[in-house]
Amino acid sequence: MSASSAFNEEKGGSSSVGEPEYGHDPASGGIFSSDYKRHDDLKEMLDSNKDSLKLEAMKRIVAMIARGKNASDLFPAVVKNVACKNIEVKKLVYVYLVRYAEEQQDLALLSISTFQRGLKDPNQLIRASALRVLSSIRVTIIVPIMMLAIKEAASDMSPYVRKTAAHAIPKLYSLDPEQKDQLIEVIEKLLADKTTLVAGSVVMAFEEVCPERIDLIHKNYRKLCNLLIDVEEWGQVVIINMLTRYARTQFLNPNMNGSDKTFYGSDEDEDEEEEEKEKKAEAPMAKRKPYVMDPDHRLLLRNTKPLLQSRNAAVVMAVAQLYFHLAPKVEVGVIAKALVRLLRSHSEVQYVVLQNVATMSIKRRGMFEPYLKSFYIRSTDPTQIKVLKLEVLTNLANETNISTILREFQTYIKSMDKDFVAATIQAIGRCATNIGEVRDTCLNGLVQLLSNRDELVVAESVVVIKKLLQMQPEKHSDIIKHMAKLTDNIQVPMARASILWLIGEYCEHVPKIAPDVLRKMAKSFTNEEDIVKLQIINLAAKLYLTNSKQTKLLTQYVLNLAKYDQNYDIRDRARFIRQLIVPTEKSGALSKYAKKLFLALKPAPVLESPFKDRDHFQLGSLSHLLNAKAGGYQELPDWPEAAPDPSVRNVEVKDSVRAVGTVTCRDRERWKGARVCSRTRANPPQERKHQRKSDQQKSDSESESDEESDSESSQSESDDSDSEADDPVCNNRKHKCIDSSLVLCLQNISPCSALKSYELLHRIRGEGLSVEYCFSRQPFSPDGNMVAVQMQFTNNATSEAKNLHMEDVKLQSGMRVKEFPEIELLPAGETATAVMGIDFCDSTQAANFQLCTHTRKFFVSIQPPVGELMRPVFLTENEFKKEQGELISVTCRPPTPFLSDSRFNSIRFILFCIAQNRKLQICLRGLYSLYTYDILGPETHHRHRKNSPKNEKTLPRGKKGKKP
Amino acid sequence: MIHSLFLINHSGDIFLEKHWKSVISRSVCDYFFEAKEKAAEPENVAPVLQTPHHYLITIYRGKLFFLSVVQTEAPPLFVIEFLHRVADIFQDYFGECSESVIKDNVVTVYELLEEMLDNGFPLATESNVLKEMIRPPTILRSVVNTLTGTWSNVGDTLPTGQLSNIPWRRAGVKYTNNEAYFDVIEEIDAIVDKSGTTVCAEIQGVIEACVRLTGMPDLTLSFMNPRLLDDVSFHPCVRFKRWESERALSFIPPDGNFTLMNYHVSSQNLVALPVYVKQSISFFDSGPCGRLDITVGPKQTMGKTVEALMVTIHMPKAVLSANLTATQGSYTYDLATKVLVWDIGKLNPQKLPNLKGSLSLQAGAPKPEDNPSLNIDLKIQQMAISGLKVSRLEMFGEKYKPFKGVKYLTKAGKFQVRT
Secondary structure (H helix, E strand, O other), rough: OOHHHHHHHHHHHHHHHHOOOOOOHHHHHHHHHHHHHHHHHHHHHHHHHOHHHHHHHHHHHHHHHHHHHHHHHHHHHHHHHHHHHHHHHHHHHHHHHHHOOOOOOOHHHHHHHHHHHHOOOOOHHHHHHHHHEEEEOOOOOHHHHHHHHHHHHHOOOOOOHHOOOOOHHHHHHHHHHHHHHHHHHHHHHHHHOHHHHHHHHHHHHHHHHHOOOOHHHHHHHHHHHHHHHHHOOOHHHHHHHHHHHHHHHOOOOOOOOOOHHHHHHHHOOHHHHHHHHHHHHHHHHHHHHOOOOOOOHHHHHHHHHHHHHHHOOHHHHHHHHHHHHHHOOHHHHHHHHHHHHOOOOHHHHHHHHHHHHHHHHOOHHHHHHHHHHHHOOOOOOOHHHHHHHHHHHHOOOOOOOOOHHHHHHHHHHOOHHHHHHHHHHHHHHHHHOHHHHHHHHHHHHHHHOOOOHHHHHHHHHHHHHHHHHHHOOOOOOHHHHHHHHHHOOOOHHHHHHHHHHHHHHHHOOOHHHHHHHHHHHHHHHHOOOOOHHHHHHHHHHHHHOOHHHHHHHHHHHHHHHOOOOOOOOHHHHHHHHHHHHOOOOOOOHHHHHHHEEEEEEOOOOOOOOOOOHHHHOOOOOHHHOOOOOOOOOOOOOOOOOOOOOOOOOOOOOOOOOOOOOOOOOOOOOOOOOOOHHOOOOOOOHHHHHHHHHHHHHOOOOOOOHHHHHHHOOOOOOOOOOOOOOOOOOOOHHHHOOOOOOHHHHHHHOOOOOOEEEEEOOOOOOOEEEEEEEEEEEEOOOOOOOEEEEEEEEEEEOOOOEEEEEEEEEEEEOOEEEEOOOOEEEEEEOOOOOOOEEEOOOOOOOOOEEEEEOOOEEEEEEEEOOOOHOOOOOOOHHHHHHHHHHHHHHHOOOOOOOOOOOHHHHHHHHHHHHHHHHOOOEHHHHHHHHHHHHHHOOOOOOHHHHOOOOOOOOOEEEEOOOOOO | EEEEEEOOOOOOEEEEEEEEOOOOOOOHHHHHHHHHOOOHHHHHHHOEEEEEOEEEEEEEEOEEEEEEOOOOOOOHHHHHHHHHHHHHHHHHHHOOOOHHHHHOOHHHHHHHHHHHHEEOOOOOHHHHHHHHEEOOOOOHHHHHHHHHHOOOOOOOOOOOOHHHHOOOOOOOOOOOOOEEEEEEEEEEEEOOOOOOOOEEEEEEEEEEEEEEOOOEEEEEEOOOOHHHHHEEEEOOEHHHHHHHOEEEEEEEEOEEEEEEEEEOOOOOOOOOOOEEEEEEEEEEEOOOOEEEEEEEEOOOOOOOOOOEEEEEEEEEOOOOEEEEEEEEOOEEEOOOOOEEEEEOOOOOOOOOOEEEEEEOOOOOOOOOOOOOOOOEEEEEEOOOOOOOOOOEEEEEOOOOEEEEEEEEEEEEEEEEOOO
């Protein structure tokens, strides 16, 4: 009770300090006092012994948080319940903590120990959620604890916990960027993880913490490519985006040779025929050009392609941008269909996709041409979608389809949505400038629009006509005249300014009207908008220069008005122009050139798409959408001039899932009935080894069916290429809760399983020297406590290796090693065998050492499977019962600290099985607490009884006779 | 990635907020309200807004705005797709996705949001995984809860789906009646111009499945004419390689209702529109009135009846009222939104429905230049307009015999007649 009274004191203190219910909800301001009362009864409920009351209170508090009301004064009362047994209360407390811990750091520390305990819980969900909350509470003081927890969780046996660890990395990083180096180590470790569950999350962490460390990806590149299709959809997006960037730094531009010009130089007014020709030219060029695509580049393209069929728009977009940025020009076309499909989706999705299509359609017009009709506009589309579709249609317009497109535009102009009509007029203008043949038709159409009743439409037409007229003014003086008349009616400033500019620029075509327009304008000068005023001054200046007789006084009048204008731009302009055109004593040489300055021939404007050149942003990104760099945006690098060394991606073959055929989980047909299809793997032996490696590591949760694992090594290598076995991540197959590690352990314990050899050093890494080892299961004569490890050295190199020996052994405390005798000479192509002894001290810690030749040193490590540390002992049933009785008498205790969590779990499972069987017992020196813990604890893995070897007793290998 | 989420109702009240990182003040939504003010329709608010320190990505679903706050670069589609997934999950849990339902279940909603994202990155978005962690509300449970208050809404073990390669299916599913039903639904998207010629027409199809099967069944669905399908997208359960090689859908189904696949029937195949529309809408220069005359008739229905036929017209603003007579069905004209809806019902080929009459315009307003377009809605049961047919459904992996069924339905999607 003393603790709770302390809490109460604190509670009182904090609630008097804490600001209650401020700001968020002004309506509640009037009922402050009643809120206090309500909080009091909440506190009472939280302090009660009944879970139901606590739950009710927590629900009300969470509802308050959800509504954005301040519930921070309840912190002390809530934090007490963090250790509550009721899981729902606990979860809600977590929600509360994550929300308020940042504000109440000191009190939040009270909850830390609960999470630390949670991190050791046997239930993976609890471990994971403890880590989640611990890493989410944003209390700086616990950074070291978080770091430790993340590191530990990163090697947890459960992939779900490892995933949580990956999520925790960016959280810690944002809390304390100082930890970057340590976090990168964890990221590196998790990147090597082979489960699909972890892949997406760790790449996300990579992107947030160290996107510049592209070197970390090398070794995992192929693995990521191959796992991709089985990663959950959100992870896929992140991985694909990251790999796009990676590929841009590592591979050569596939469009580099021959098509270079079209790749960069193609722009919207490029003739389609030209493009066709270029395409044809490109094909033979492709044959003779020396460019050969890196197989890894190809691997990426091939493995992402099926994802275009994803139901998730973000995944489809990610693949589309990958193809756009990385694929050879001829292959990019495949994405068009998928992107067009997304146009059927929600309007927000359409909006984003259309933005990207607009950018793509500038560079690769041919790609979307077959889908022209999919971009036709419906009157029910939201305006922003209409405008974007219009943009795409304009980009797609060429000589062949312009007539259909213009016919469509004609119907759009009649739309009720005036913003859209304005955009259509702009689009017509762009089509007219880009495609010379239809210029006159467009111009006529636009002139007709000048008599439209809607002013916006007229104004927009004027602006566009002005741009079009600039191309051939001499032909269209009657249009200019027509427009001059419009100044009487049109009020939209931009349109007025455009007309004035036109008249000024082409005053020689309308010599009679121009001065009159100026006269009218001078009259209304003071009431005009600024842009119009500037154009009036402009017009006056030009007329003064060409026709000073009629306009001298008018010009001076306008300039005088402008001199006293409020806007300094206009005053400036007036002063400048007066000096330039009115010759005085002081005015220098410039006034001679005034005519040239004002009436120079101006180039016609190029009407450009606003999406032009937007593709320097990675497509699909926020930055691309906004056309501005968003925070944290990673530039898409240019292709390198020369390809960096591709061998950095080489991994020891056992790890590499080779670049052969995309065999995906979905397609592997590991489900009954279809096994035959899967025997298409090109290199089963490698896959096999890959599998073994992971067995050995025990970090992956693989599941193998029992029969397979028993017969695993006895089967011939070629035969066991069954997809079941080489699927590194298929957990829960057939949905019996097969716990993988259990099976693994049993398989290793089972004495009938043949000797397995493990790879210590692969020949690629070892520069020709390869080393394999196996646990020979023979007594090691120099020391009975040691496990014999038989090593086989093979020299695959062309030169001989000398002085093979061990150095620099690094061991956990208690472990010992007896080195193998030095091998003086190993000629090329020869094989030698040596035996070493290791006392693993009953742990599965790895023995790390350096393997040295006369020239090189290699870091290697040997990690024993649990089974190799034991040996079978036969017992009668009576003996067994006696032993068992001894064991059960020991009380249940939590795991001893010297074992890390993951190992503890695996051993637990073995023990569990044994308990089920009631014929077996294990004696491991020093591990009693573990047994009993499990034998007493209820578990649910009944089904695996048959897996356990019968009538055997396993003892630590090399510990004969040492009984408890 | 996703920093915070605000749920905003139609009138602009924030009724729920959730933060996955540090708290962001709800004043950030003011930028959104500003944009919303400017836009006439809620659909016209730009989905992505830039503010000085944040980016706001919004979706509009069921009269609600889901507004998420993003601080750094994140693929916008990623966020949009996620928000839609959130809305889907709400729909799945509570039957609908509306303000009142979310307010009633605010704790469950909050728990769901907590599970779905971790530090702004999606953690669990599969409905069946979530349902194992947070049980959806049922009547029975709410009764028991009020009586005893002990039944927990929250699971205490990691859902099996989270670790497996088929996260969409949970283990240990049991049914007394094993059934698998598939609905092949096709929608016709078409634009027909004034003269009755088809400007563009395409068919979008979807196969909705309702599978309640015990254990871990492995289904194969094959088609008579898979060549029709031009572009497809699948639920993650479908094995892509099998589709590539055999053009059959092979999958282990999620439990319950799900969308198995979406497809698009190539536009090369000429799409036969099931109905034609004869229309004339004209406004007169003399006097504030106009005339309207619409007749709908069957075109290619393959002997099936067209049902639930409906014509919707968005009239120009100047149209004050409509005085019409319908030979079949009834019409309504909403003065506020200027929408004329003519609900016809079943189409009788012998006696074509007709809507005829006069429109009165605002006095003094100029004659509208633009003619409104007609949106057609219809349904045809037991027919897939593309001709797609399911040939059979096989089941492996389980011994029992399930009930199987396929239903076809053709609907009008974005079917528009220009005038």
